[in-house]
Amino acid sequence: MSISEAIGPATLDFVQRGIKKAVTEHCSSLLVMINTPGGSLHSTRLIVKEILNSPIPVLCLVGPAGAHAGSAGAIILQACHVNGAMEATNIGAATPIMATGQDAAKDLRKKLINDTVSWLDGLTALRGRNKEFGREIITKAKAVSAKEAYKIGAIDALVSSKEAFLEFAKGREVKMDGQRLQKVEVGPLILFDQDIRYKTVAFLTDPQVAYLLLMASLGLLYFELTHPGIIAPGVAGGIGLIISMVSLHKLDVTWGGLMLILLGLLFMLAEAFVPSFGALGIGGIISFFMGSLFLFDESSGHQLPMELIAPTTLVLGILMIIVAYLAFQTRKVKKRGAYDSLIGQEGKVVSVNRGGQEGLMEVFGETWKFYSQTPVHKGDCVKVTGYKGLKLFVQKSAQQRSELCP
Structure with a gap:
């Protein structure tokens, strides 16, 4: 797998998935190609944590030729079980800065630098690499060529190809989590590409x-x-x-x-x-x-x-x-059951009061009180013309035969 852009949450997620993928595929180790200008310190810490607790050795190589492991990339490189760089690459310049590019307050800057230095001291000590170099890339933003980094013991190998690095790593004894020692095994490469x-x-x-x-x-x-x-x-x-x-x-x-x-x-x-x-x-x-x-x-x-x-x-x-x-x-769809749906409908008079202008009528299988301006008789067909409250206004229908009423 390759880290080829700024370090951030996406890189962390990618590294986590890369380690899981390697374990799922029963790989004996994980090769990480690094070419990054740096990035988020918080993401870097989490990535380092993933590498330190990885169940298989993580092998990190700065490449291809012309690549660099700047800032956060240089710190990640120190956490790897075996690290190296191709010729014509460089490493370093890891002084913490604000995400906005502005200078941090003096006390805050001092706090960030001291915290990062002590953290990197632990990584270089764990991997047996140059402690002074680890300090200077933080405090002095020091950056060196791959050749110089190899000479001072900041990296384990200076190689001309990926294959040469894997050959170098093969058989080396490295510290895993819990100080457990394990020999690095190298097999056929399985690519885990950026998806x-x-x-x-x-x-x-x-x-x-x-x-x-x-x-x-x-x-x-x-x-x-x-x-x-x-x-x-x-x-x-x-x-x-x-x-x-x-x-x-x-x-x-x-x-x-x-x-x-x-x-x-x-x-x-x-x-x-x-x-x-x-x-x-x-x-x-x-x-x-x-x-x-x-x-x-x-x-x-x-x-x-x-x-x-x-x-x-x-x-x-x-x-x-x-x-x-x-x-x-x-x-x-026209609503059913509301008053407006009754207007224009015909029903049958089921009872009338004295005078024949009020009574009860049946419409849609329901019984309603009604009022008619003209007298009606029981069994007459009437048509609903309006309503007020719970009373319907009706008039005689042209259909007079009660058996033909709805």
Whole structure:
């Protein structure tokens, strides 16, 4: 597998899945190609934790020629059980800086540097590498060529090819978790490439994109709360909020995927009952699709190919459209049982009071009080012309035979 972009939540997720994939495939070790300018210190710490607790040796190589392991990449390199670099590569410059690029306050900067130095001291001591180099890449932003790094003992091997590095690593005894010693075994390579899940998460978890997404989501949700019924801002804000939580390390990628799928299904279900003019349905389809990308991955042995995700999303979308259409059509159905449905209907007089202008009539199998301006008789057919309260206004129907009344 390769780390070839800025270190972030997507990289962490990719490394976690890479280790799981290697274990699932019964691989004896994991080769990681590194070419990165650095990235999030928080993500770096979590990646280092994954490497230190990996059940199989992790072999890290800076390559290809011309690549570099800058900043966070240099720290990750020190955590690997066996590390190396190809010729014409460089390593170092790992001084912590603010994500905005601005200078941190003096006390905060000192705290960050001291904390990172003590952390890296432990890594270099564990792997038996140059402790002074580990300190200087943090305190002085030192960067050296691969040749120099090998000379001072910052890396284990300087090689010209990937195959040469694997040959070097083969048979070396390394410390695993719990100080357990294990010999490195090397077999045929199985590629774990960057998939669409990684690329999607990598884009969305870019620090600037993540921040803008969070602010936009909160703004949309606020707009929906202050202007209820518009729906579209609330849908977009809900989806964006979950994605921004994943971007900011507040929610695991897999759990984020599950929440997006459930949110998508909820939106599609609500489309049948809420007049959103398609906003809930479209939002549900988008949420379901992205959740499907995030939830399953190849490393777990339950990978969902795009050939399955796309048709499933399409079918759900079509079903949502059909249900919404049928629900909309019901609005054209004339309501039964209301007063307005009685107007124009004919019924039969079942009893009359003295004078013949008031009494009881039967219509739609129900008995109603009625009033007629002209006298009527029992058994007459009358037509409903209006109502007031619980009394119907009627007039004699042209149909006079009682047996022909409805």
